[in-house]
Amino acid sequence: MKGEFELIDRLIQGWKFKQDVKIPPGDDSSAVIIEPTEGTLLLQTTDILVENVHFRREWGNAYQLGWKSLAVNLSDIAAMGGKPKHAHLSLAIPQKWSEESIIGLRDGFKALADIHEVDLIGGDLSLSKNDLLIAVSLNGIVHEDHVIRRKGANPGDVIWVSSYLGDAAAGLRCLQNNSENKGCTDLISAFSEPHPEIELGLLCAESAQTTAMIDISDGLAGDLGHILKASDAGAVLVEADLPISETLQSIAIAEEWDTTQMALYGGEDYRLLGCTGEQDFDSFASAVSRKLGRTIYAIGTITKDSGLRLKRRNGSIDEINPTAHDHFK
Amino acid sequence: MKGEFELIDRLIQGWKFKQDVKIPPGDDSSAVIIEPTEGTLLLQTTDILVENVHFRREWGNAYQLGWKSLAVNLSDIAAMGGKPKHAHLSLAIPQKWSEESIIGLRDGFKALADIHEVDLIGGDLSLSKNDLLIAVSLNGIVHEDHVIRRKGANPGDVIWVSSYLGDAAAGLRCLQNNSENKGCTDLISAFSEPHPEIELGLLCAESAQTTAMIDISDGLAGDLGHILKASDAGAVLVEADLPISETLQSIAIAEEWDTTQMALYGGEDYRLLGCTGEQDFDSFASAVSRKLGRTIYAIGTITKDSGLRLKRRNGSIDEINPTAHDHFK
Incomplete structure (x- = not known):
């Protein structure tokens, strides 16, 4: 290998910088x-x-x-x-x-x-x-008037995510299992080359209709848990509303994976998880659609009662654990 | 070990922040x-x-x-x-x-x-x-009017350092040799707990008498080399003027270490190496003494001719290598 300074020279060769640099x-x-x-x-x-x-x-x-x-x-x-x-x-x-x-x-x-x-x-x-x-x-x-924090979610707010959940976790599982399933290519790409939501974040800041936000890095349950803790609130998620990609759906059937578990606890999606007042949600969602050509998915509601609950497809409501992936455990 | 979030909670417990945070x-x-x-x-x-x-x-x-x-x-x-x-x-x-x-x-x-x-x-x-x-x-x-860069040194400028040279390198050698020499304690402390020169840097910025500056992290020769390259100039250093601490001096005699080599090529001193116009140097040095109670040491001169030279104690002038410690080599 070259020396450190030669390597740095090569790394920065030909770079152009904007005026503020x-x-x-x-x-x-x-x-x-x-x-x-x-x-x-x-x-x-x-x-x-x-x-x-x-x-x-x-x-x-x-x-x-x-x-x-x-x-x-x-x-x-x-x-x-x-x-x-x-x-x-x-x-x-x-x-x-x-x-x-x-x-x-x-x-x-x-x-x-x-x-x-x-x-x-x-x-x-x-x-x-x-x-x-x-x-x-x-x-x-x-x-400072536009910054969005983890605290700020209010009871009644719609909880939304900006994309399918669990694709990155499924991609990681494909890598770990060395799977040859065709669909793995897309899922691995979700894991290896995530697309951070800068444009959507800016729209949220501008529209002032997002009361709390976090990115999904450790998994939906854990990251929503951070919002709930900071906002001193609870939430109910609706299992049937958790958006699962068709690719994940079909692999999950073949491999007998539980997509709800993957949506709740799979990390590294690097998509946004936000809260918006019920009265604002429709206008916010249509602004996102109009300006960015994107869909956001309502997946539940902020509650006054603490704790995180999941409304199952069969109508039962289960208490679930708002914990995240932790490298230390 | 605790989980990541509990550990973070413990790490930041009781912190107070200034108003700008x-x-x-x-x-x-x-x-x-x-x-x-x-x-x-x-x-x-x-x-x-x-x-x-x-x-x-x-x-x-x-x-x-x-x-x-x-x-x-x-x-x-x-x-x-x-x-x-x-x-x-x-x-x-x-x-x-x-x-x-x-x-x-x-x-x-x-x-x-x-x-x-x-x-x-x-x-x-x-x-x-x-x-x-x-x-x-x-x-x-x-x-922006006060920032000091590596470029800016002019032929005739006095080259100075803000402290003894080579103490940290000697401390490292003490550690590597597991030396029991008494003086090692001070030298090891120079290596393990360096004192960055924030106050002196601010004084340099304020007084506008420092034409170029760098911190000594990779060793005097290599770091001066960066100034020379950025300033498109050369330099002559005076061996007899390189400041060596009494502690290093006495260990060097006992251990037969070459203090000039250590001053030139020993890294990690984290002191400042600066250049100041000849006409400004005395007033600058006395401001440093008056305001900070510190001595700065003139160790050579910037030259129009490129290259780095060392004027030996015997009067001979040797070309020396402006290279630094490089982990990659």
Whole structure:
């Protein structure tokens, strides 16, 4: 492998930066201008991806890892209604990684960054004795009157999600089982190259009809649990309304998977989970359809009573556990 | 170990935040207000510390690791003349680490953060199958008229450093050799708990007498090399003027270490290396002494001719290699 500084030179070769990047990579810190507007909040988030914890090398290529490492951070900015701006990418790289793989990872990162007009303005490189580690930090902006938090959901609010649930979890299962089912391709892609919902997040911020929001990273039940805890409320979900893709549906039948369990506890969808007042929901959903050509799915209701309940297809109501996937357990 | 969310709760228990932290840890992103002043630059830096690359577990305690992980980032903000503001701390933690060790690491981080009025506003936690990894991102502010870069050094400028050179490298050698020499305690402390030069950096920014600056992380020769490359200039260093601490001096005699080599190529001092016009140097040095009670050491001169030269004690002038420690080589 090349030396660190030659590798950095190669990684940033030919980059162009937007006007607000006043000092690009090459000094001790990079420097940007944040719009000096009264009430602008600077959002900051960071996420790490660790080999053999979050991913295995054989599950995909370097491009996908780069893409996903930014996607999970973009998703956090989307969940606040923010516009992402500047990213840092740091890598601890095992000796066995080729320079081409690192460039591939950078390419996947940059491809998604370009879609969302994010500038990659710095980072750090190190060797690693064992596992690849990817650490990303990302900032963004949102006006303080528009920021959407986990707290704020009110009893009666409609709970909605922005996409099918469980596809990424199913993709992971395909990878783990080395499945040759045809449908696995789409599901694996949902797991490996998630599409963070920046545009929808911005629309939520602008329309001011979203009372609370989070991105689905740990699974619907766990992430809704965070909203309920922060909002001091409970919820009822409707099993029949949980949106399941046709692909997942048909594989689930063949493989005898429980799609409700996957929808509730499967993580890594990186879609949005929001709450909207009952009186606003229809106009909000049609704005989303009109402006973004997207469907959002009502899946339940916020309640005054605490706890998370699931209304089953047979009409019974079960108490369910609002817990999430936890790497530590 | 506790679950991730319980551990996070414990890590942030009782924290207080300054007024500009509008959304503390607990949402998808944290949010801060950056002074909406025309010309304020937002500095952003990130550094990762990897077990068995940057440190070994037996070299120190968790508190020192936490301290150092922030120190190396603060040092990057100091080198731009910035005021550090908000940090994120992410950890990938091997199963064998106890919860108390993680709290200890957080304590070391927070202790240094408190000294420099930095708020720790977020981060990420993950397990790691093998090595501990610490990823820190830090922002800061500086006015665009005051920011100090690597480029800007002019022929004739005095090159100065803000402290003794080589102590950290000597401390590392003490650790590697398991040395029982008494003086090692101080040197190891220079390696394990470096003191980033935030105050001096701010004074440099304010006085506008520093033409170029960098922090000494990879070693004097390599870091000066970055200034020379960015400034399109060369330099002559004076061997007799390289400041060596008495402690290092005396151990070096006992152990037959070459202090000049250690001063030139030993990294991790995390002190400042700056350039100041010859006509300004005396007034700058006395301002540093008057306002901070500190000495800065003139160690050479920027030249029009490229290359890095060392004027030896015997009067001969040697071409030396402006290369730095490189984990990749």
